[in-house]
Amino acid sequence: MTRAATAEQDRSSTEDGHVDVLIVGAGVSGLGAAHRLRTQFPDRSFTILESQDAPGGTWWTHRFPGARSDSDLFTYGYRHKPWRGPSIAAGSAILEYLDEVIEEDDLAGRIRYHHKVASASWSSAEHRWTVEVTRTDTGERLRLTADFLWMCTGYYNHEAPYRPEWPGLDRFEGTVVHPQKWPADLDTTGKRVLVIGSGSTASTVVPAIARTAAHVTMLQRSPSYWFPSPTVHELATTLEPLDLPAEWTHEILRRQYIQQFDWLATTSREDPDQVHEYLMETIRPLLPEGTDVEKHFTPRYRPWQQRIAIVPDGDFFEAMREGKVSIATDTITEFTEKGVQVSSGEVIEADVVVTATGFNLLAFGGIPFAVDGEPVDFTKRVTWRGMMISGVPNMAYAFGYFRHSWTLRVDLVNDVVDRIFAHMAERGARTVVPTLRPQDADMPLLPWSDPENFNAGYVMRSQDRMFRQGDREPWTHMHEHDHERAALPEADLDDGLQYR
CATH class of the missing domain: 3.50.50.60 (FAD/NAD(P)-binding domain)
Incomplete structure (x- = not known):
């Protein structure tokens, strides 16, 4: 049914x-x-x-x-x-x-x-x-x-999703949408898209839109932690030729993931510097050459004080390397008719603005x-x-x-x-x-x-x-x-x- x-x-x-x-x-x-x-x-x-x-x-x-x-x-x-x-x-x-x-x-x-x-x-x-x-x-x-x-x-x-009040928002001539209220008929193909936010939702939306958009810019007030998790765990690949019952494979992988996240949560609490270095070194090889890691990817909080953005197979970073995605780390001064002006004075022009600013x-x-x-x-x-x-x-x-x-x-x-x-x-x-x-x-x-x-x-x-x-x-x-x-x-x- x-x-x-x-x-x-x-x-x-x-x-x-x-x-x-x-x-x-x-x-x-x-x-x-x-x-x-x-x-x-x-x-x-x-x-x-x-x-x-x-x-x-x-x-x-x-x-x-x-x-x-x-x-x-x-x-x-x-x-x-x-x-x-x-x-x-x-x-x-x-x-x-x-x-x-x-x-x-x-x-x-x-x-x-x-x-x-x-x-x-x-x-x-x-x-x-x-x-x-x-x-x-x-x-x-x-x-x-x-x-x-x-x-x-x-x-x-x-x-009622969360969206800050920005000066000049009513002047913007393009489309503004929150991910929780995504219109079924919105087409971003060939459009310049600005995604505001850098949490889990942004890490999902950006690479998906980047496949067909003219360009996607992710604007963040401050960086988040990211982790390029494989869509298929390497242990699952190892177990596949063994032709195990599905219940066995499920339980083995379930225990493996539990162990990994228990370690991550415990170590983040007891030795946050170690986890910080681990996360930073994991993403460095995936970033485009010349990326300012300190500015765009170094959070102000310790690991796991906020959710870590999961990037399946590093798709977000792949889109960055291909030039389809760029990151701006700055604060919004106001919206203009054509986009968003940030505190540096730059105007990021966009046809569509996605406010991935979280929820209540x-x-x-x-x-x-x-x-x-x-x-x-x-x-x-x-x-x-x-x-x-x-x-x-x-x-x-x-x-x-x-x-x-x-x-x-x-x-x-x-x-x-x-x-x-x-x-x-x-x-x-x-x-x-x-x-x-x-x-x-x-x-x-x-x-x-x-x-x-x-x-x-x-x-x-x-x-x-x-x-x-x-x-x-x-x-x-x-x-x-x-x-x-x-x-x-x-x-x-x-x-x-x-x-x-």
């Missing part, structure tokens, strides 16, 4: 109802949660609400040229479903993979598309959530109830929550191990890694939620709520992300809108995978959780 047909099939599902578990979001996180309910708790009813017209989340909404993974698919794919293909893949291949998950787990009939959650309210008297929903295709209002709410909305604000974080889809009639101010609440919120009953959320593949953590979170469900059943409990212990009474509320640990722009811009963390377990998060893959399976489910 095609994606369009699947979406059409569920547009008729408009009736109100009650389920044991209500999943919000049909992206990687939501489909992973649904798989767990199918396999671990087959007797529990559940529904997935998705505001878009098809599944896939980010992979469905991001349609800019070259959209692809910036994590390897052997760890970005689910633990239970081996990835078969190159390590780095296009968004369309990831959507096909997710379609297979939906078919294999028989999830098509469980997903309600065009269903946008307007509010969520918990009643202790009724031991359930009431969720108000708006159908984005018809405007109809629905009311659903659930015993447990599983938030799998990711962290993007899909409707949105906690829990921006949905207003209430508990027993009182609005929940998440900025006054702390996280329980990065998957539940203090004082909010029967609600878990999926939040992946910034440095490792998102799904690596989602799988670990799902393990803990599975254990909590089983623990509740053993106790005969209907409610579980993270609750500060007596020794936590004076615990400081810290930013959800420590700038010394990770300080990407989208994280810093969200500090005043996100939930908090404490200075002790179990009220912390943003740990690395090498820590959590041991810590989360051992997490004490009675530490900081109350059952009723």
Whole structure:
């Protein structure tokens, strides 16, 4: 069944109802949660609400040229479903993979598309959530109830991407587009394109556009770290003649990637100079002769304080060597009719400007929550191990890694939620709520992300809108995978959780 047909099939599902578990979001996180309910708790009813017209989340909404993974698919794919293909893949291949998950787990009939959650309210008297929903295709209002709410909305604000206010933008005579809002009819063939930004999106868009554009200039305020990762891991090439079962190859490559990124994360923290030199020496041979590496490729922050831009097979650098791409490191003074003037006085002329300036974080889809009639101010609440919120009953959320593949953590979170469900059943409990212990009474509320640990722009811009963390377990998060893959399976489910 095609994606369009699947979406059409569920547009008729408009009736109100009650389920044991209500999943919000049909992206990687939501489909992973649904798989767990199918396999671990087959007797529990559940529904997935998705505001878009098809599944896939980010992979469905991001349609800019070259959209692809910036994590390897052997760890970005689910633990239970081996990835078969190159390590780095296009968004369309990831959507096909997710379609297979939906078919294999028989999830098509469980997903309600065009269903946008307007509010969520918990009643202790009724031991359930009431969720108000708006159908984005018809405007109809629905009311659903659930015993447990599983938030799998990711962290993007899909409707409002981040773009700075630049003087003179309204004077520009060309086309301005943000990658999150890419028009289907935009053709950059033969055009002069200016891409503002140098993060993961820019590293994807620039080489894709450069294939047919007259020229692409990437304008960055300051450099990012880059890594030319092979599309096919050399270990995969070694294993191919052995004709191993696909599951073996998947597990071997998965463990190899985990080991590599564990090393990178740990060494970046303990010996950042070593990682800096490693990254610099990796890209030097790929750059055009005479490139000012200090100016254009030496960041102001230490490795992994922001995401490293992955360049599959060095395609970005290849486009630079061929003269199709150039880099300008400067700040924007203003837009002109023909392009952008930077602080040096130079005007970079362009027919199309792509503002690859990042996105805004949105906690829990921006949905207003209430508990027993009182609005929940998440900025006054702390996280329980990065998957539940203090004082909010029967609600878990999926939040992946910034440095490792998102799904690596989602799988670990799902393990803990599975254990909590089983623990509740053993106790005969209907409610579980993270609750500060007596020794936590004076615990400081810290930013959800420590700038010394990770300080990407989208994280810093969200500090005043996100939930908090404490200075002790179990009220912390943003740990690395090498820590959590041991810590989360051992997490004490009675530490900081109350059952009723």
